Amino acid sequence: MKLCGVCILTDNAPRLSAFYEIVLKESPVVEGQHYGFDSAQLAVYNPGQVNVVNDKNMSIMFYVHDVLAEYERLTQAIPGIGITSPPERRPWGAYSFWFLDPDGNTVSFIEKKDLP
Structure with a gap:
């Protein structure tokens, strides 16, 4: 699967x-x-004609080559973007930052240098 x-x-x-x-x-x-x-x-x-419930229980995660570059790009391109966690190394080893989309969903960018 x-x-x-x-x-x-x-x-x-x-x-x-x-x-x-x-x-x-x-x-x-x-x-x-x-x-x-x-x-x-x-x-x-x-x-x-459906009212989408505002309770969010998901996170969308994307691998990126450079977390800091993406953080800078998004904070400049989307004024007031809802950063919930700035770039940092997580206890489980991931280097990432988290932000909210306009509907309140959590989005994570996680650094992975060896992307295709």
């Missing part, structure tokens, strides 16, 4: 998609209210 990807349900797909377009440095493939970021295996989707 292999993870296919992550789909974030939201009441405002265009707004959340615009945020992830900056974060991922990728333009989405758009079909109606479905925004697919293929290389990141992430989709943002508005399910229609």
